[in-house]
Amino acid sequence: MTTTTRIERHHYDVVVIGAGGAGLRAAIEARLAGKKTAIISKSLFGKAHTVMAEGGAAAAMGNVNSRDSWQVHFRDTMRGGKFLNNFRMAELHAKESPQRIWELETYGALFDRTKDGKISQRNFGGHEYPRLAHVGDRTGLELIRTLQQKIVSLQQEDQREHGSYDARIRVFSETTITELLLDGDRVAGAFGYYRESGEFILFEAPAVVLATGGVGRSYKVTSNSWEYTGDGHALALRAGATLINMEFLQFHPTGMVWPPSVKGILVTESVRGDGGILKNSEGKRFMFDYVPDVFRKQYADSAAEADRWYEDPDNNRRPPELLPRDEVARAINSEVKAGRGTPAGGVYLDIASRLPAEEIRRRLPSMYHQFKELADVDITQEPMEVGPTCHYVMGGVEVDPDSGAAFGHVRGLFAAGEVSGGMHGSNRLGGNSLSDLLVFGKRAGGHAASYADGLASRPRVPVPAVETAVETALAPLQRDTGESPYVLQQDLQAVMGDLVGIIRREGELVDALARLGELRERVAKVSAVGGRRYNPGWHLALDLRNMLVVSECTAKAALERRESRGGHTREDHPTMDPAWRRVNQVCSLEGDIVHLDRKPLPRMRPELFALFDRAELAKYLTDEELAEFDALTEEER
Amino acid sequence: MGTEKSQAAGAPATKRQFRIWRGDETGGDLKEYLVEAKEGEVVLDIIHRLQSTEAPDLACRWNCKAGKCGSCSVEINGKPKLACMTRMSTFTEDETISVTPLRTFPIVRDLVTDVSFNYEKARETPAFAPPPGVAPGDYRMQQVDVERSQEFRKCIECFLCQTVCHVIRDHEENKPAFSGPRYFIRAAELDMHPLDARDDRKEYAQAEQGLGYCNITKCCTEVCPEHIKITDNGIIPMKERVVDRKYDPLVWLGNKIFRRGQVPQTSVTSEHSPGAVRTPAAGPPGFHSHAGASHDPQAEAQAQAGVNWHREVPKPTAPTLDESGKLPLTELTFDRPAAPSPFGEDVTFPLPPEHLNYAHPEQDKH
Structure with missing residues (x-):
């Protein structure tokens, strides 16, 4: 093939794939370390999915409650992740996030303030103290804009010093990486295309940081954007790295399913807290049928009692709509599967008939405005149609907690943010994502830079690998017999949404794997019409194989883990099993086939264990581990 | 996504007439599509349906589909809009809906334009200058003081204000000298940032960003999906302060007396009399103090130490003239017969004494 000679080539020390919070923070760090750095952005600069984060960034600064500390934050994070977290990541995250937030202020960020002029912090589910630094409900936008503007300021420095904005840090916007290139087991570069022109581009670089975000586009109902096709997960697998915890996906029980203009968008839990009730298509308030025995004491068994709770919570039991997220999601799922769902595949969330319109607008202003503006739905007049929506993937590239370097048999590959795994265990707390991006983005960028420094010789990009990458990328355009990428994506979304969704069963997972196998053959023959210039059909065709391999990881790991924990609920294994807490499931790729291994979780250091009560640990640990814990505390006495 | 079972909720799908511009820099034209539209959809849903059916x-461009990222900017029936926020229910059933790319920027293909102009202008806008000597974690600002800048930081960079702006919409020749509304509010945001260490944001906007080209037709404000008051809260205060600083003797005196960020606590702070200096230009002309309420320890210390007599006073500069060598006229497009008040329309004189932040130099020296 002769095309290789005409491919645009660039030489960098560090290439960061992904321009969300983690990618930009990594790039800043690599550039500050003096490395020539490239940022690859799949969409325009500053549009990454980070903008969607609303709540805030969790950091134990103690501005609102001075009793907060990294130890408390660490505890909350481990609890939230049901103790499956990589303890070292949770520890680093809790310790370093305050500095990372304060640093943003030196880049020009303007957080909301406390009365004494410090950064304000808000309460959030699972956090013991008010901890989330925020800017109204647009914290993610503030974060990405701040990092974007910091990069511009570094470019301005370079312009003054070297005469070119792009001298040491350059953003390649609307550029997609399709392949990592290796020299033996070392990363040698990355291959991709410009969306605008369809021309190929080759980066030669000894260190690559993956910061590509999540996988939500493989699901029918998701709050994620089109970019979330698991590119980084798939690139890492193909380069010889491993993924962990891929069975854990965070679903929110009440995302909008109708109308289509707001499909996937979250409906905050406070709608239910303020009196909203769930009804099926027969108009029945069905949650009373789904209160598990363990919760019977706390939850009302009649509508009359439930309704009294809003006014008098001390003398009445809670309405069952306020059961934990997974219980609510399970109930919605069962109703829909029993044929009592709405036409769009959800259930009704009704607040309109429960409170006066005036009161709804007062208590839920942003919900009211969001749906009024985006969908012309007046939540004070009509019920909402809701169902579980895919929100975040806890699983990702298995990394060294301190450096972000990928495990497996590849060197020079780093990962940070949603694409990396371990930090959040089986379930992520709200607010921990934005701080995760900053803490581990900085670490990955810094360690990628020092890895590049420490190399005796630069790896070389092998020519045949480039030729293969070109052929693979052009293949969908050259075939005219295959199926449309849009149809394949819909089919993939249907499989994942229906069979590997929020509630999982062995039979359905087995079925899903068979269907994914069929899809793999169909995706291999996908064809895209049109040319190479800004052709979304072609782009989707290339993303499909990433979505597919990541979906296979999720389905396989979900089938294997026979317990329910955090973002993985098995109807046939409904309880948490302490023996499974000690296990990470590790995915790797052998040829085209996803291979699943088990690996013990790293052992938490004794002083970290000592931060917890024995009674709490007893819920998570095996008897054997508890005996060890007791021995430790004996010693201390 | 087109073929899902989401067709529901009663109302049957209807066929709607669309005209979408297809082509690239070599040319193109509006192509007619008769496409299914379902209840509750937005224009972006229709575009996605076309992609998954007859026009793969x-x-x-699009990303979040929730009005938060500003990617899907197009012109719908000639008006710059976000495709994800334009509901089909806002059109009549028999209306033909035309979707065209942003007119101000070079075409890439179909509805995608080359918006790199904006990123170039972003790079030319001087970045935030951190206050020297203030450690991370020691930044102190009051909520009322950050709110003015926060309004501008809501910007999702959809560039609708840029595409609608007359100065560049049909005047390619103005592009080199004109940054556009997006970057005027960026300058305003930094100008109003309580701790930004640069004090020449307005002058810079005038001299380098082409602020003088703007003749305040408020089109940018009208199209802003975040409802940022670009003109009233950003551009006009920036223009007025430049004018004030250049010509107003009181400003000259004020600049002589206090360096920006050095107004002592005894003067008006937004904390003590909310609203007093919050509205742009409501304080004494050319003078906007942040540090009084900011508890910035360094500024406090400087203020305690006394007056900086070495402050550089901005030199008067010539006003920006238009191509014909004349001062730009705004009266024709303004809603009253004279020029707008440089103090803002909501300020009535005389100001109450407690809202004036003049402090006697001798008394404050102690």
Whole structure:
């Protein structure tokens, strides 16, 4: 093939794939370390999915409650992740996030303030103290804009010093990486295309940081954007790295399913807290049928009692709509599967008939405005149609907690943010994502830079690998017999949404794997019409194989883990099993086939264990581990 | 996504007439599509349906589909809008809906334009200058003081204000000298940032960003999906302060007396009399103090130490003239017969004494 000679080539020390919070923070760090750095952005600069984060960034600064500390934050994070977290990541995250937030202020960020002029912090589910630094409900936008503007300021420095904005840090916007290139087991570069022109581009670089975000586009109902096709997960697998915890996906029980203009968008839990009730298509308030025995004491068994709770919570039991997220999601799922769902595949969330319109607008202003503006739905007049929506993937590239370097048999590959795994265990707390991006983005960028420094010789990009990458990328355009990428994506979304969704069963997972196998053959023959210039059909065709391999990881790991924990609920294994807490499931790729291994979780250091009560640990640990814990505390006495 | 079972909730799908511009820099034209539209959809849903059916290679940018990222900017029936925020229910059933790319920027393909102009202008806008000597974690600002800048930081960079702006919409020749509304509010945001260490944001906007080209037709404000008051809260205060600083003797005196960020606590702070200096230009002309309420320890210390007599006073500069060598006229497009008040329309004189932040130099020296 002769095309290789005409491919645009660039030489960098560090290439960061992904321009969300983690990618930009990594790039800043690599550039500050003096490395020539490239940022690859799949969409325009500053549009990454980070903008969607609303709540805030969790950091134990103690501005609102001075009793907060990294130890408390660490505890909350481990609890939230049901103790499956990589303890070292949770520890680093809790310790370093305050500095990372304060640093943003030196880049020009303007957080909301406390009365004494410090950064304000808000309460959030699972956090013991008010901890989330925020800017109204647009914290993610503030974060990405701040990092974007910091990069511009570094470019301005370079312009003054070297005469070119792009001298040491350059953003390649609307550029997609399709392949990592290796020299033996070392990363040698990355291959991709410009969306605008369809021309190929080759980066030669000894260190690559993956910061590509999540996988939500493989699901029918998701709050994620089109970019979330698991590119980084798939690139890492193909380069010889491993993924962990891929069975854990965070679903929110009440995302909008109708109308289509707001499909996937979250409906905050406070709608239910303020009196909203769930009804099926027969108009029945069905949650009373789904209160598990363990919760019977706390939850009302009649509508009359439930309704009294809003006014008098001390003398009445809670309405069952306020059961934990997974219980609510399970109930919605069962109703829909029993044929009592709405036409769009959800259930009704009704607040309109429960409170006066005036009161709804007062208590839920942003919900009211969001749906009024985006969908012309007046939540004070009509019920909402809701169902579980895919929100975040806890699983990702298995990394060294301190450096972000990928495990497996590849060197020079780093990962940070949603694409990396371990930090959040089986379930992520709200607010921990934005701080995760900053803490581990900085670490990955810094360690990628020092890895590049420490190399005796630069790896070389092998020519045949480039030729293969070109052929693979052009293949969908050259075939005219295959199926449309849009149809394949819909089919993939249907499989994942229906069979590997929020509630999982062995039979359905087995079925899903068979269907994914069929899809793999169909995706291999996908064809895209049109040319190479800004052709979304072609782009989707290339993303499909990433979505597919990541979906296979999720389905396989979900089938294997026979317990329910955090973002993985098995109807046939409904309880948490302490023996499974000690296990990470590790995915790797052998040829085209996803291979699943088990690996013990790293052992938490004794002083970290000592931060917890024995009674709490007893819920998570095996008897054997508890005996060890007791021995430790004996010693201390 | 087109063929899902989401067709529901009663109302049957209807066929709607669309005209979408297809082509690239070599040319193109409006192509007619008769496409299914379902209840509750937005224009972006229709574009996605077209992509998944008869036009798989139809190029269109989008990301969040929730009005938060500003990617899907197009012109719908000639008006710059976000495709994800334009509901089908806002059109009549028999209306033909035309979707065209942003007119101000070079075409890439179909609905995608080359918006790199904006990123170039972003790079030319001086970045935030951190206050020297203030450690991370020691930044102190009051909520009322950050709110003015926060309004501008809501910007999602959809560039609708840029595409609608007359100065560049049909005047390619103005592009080199004109940054556009997006970057005027960026300058305003930094100008109003309580701790930004640069004090020449307005002068810079005038001299380098082409602020003088703007003749305040408020089109940018009208199209802003975040409802940022670009003109009233950003551009006008920036223009007025430049004018004030250049010509107003009181400003000259004020600049002589206090360096920016050095107004002592005894003067008006937004904390003590909310609203007093919050509205742009409501304080004494050319003078906007942040540090009084900011508890910035360094500024406090400087203020305690006394007056900086070495402050550089901005030199008067010539006003920006238009191509014909004349001062730009705004009266024709303004809603009253004279020029707008440089103090803002909501300020009535005389100001109450407690809202004046003049402090006697001798008394404050102690």
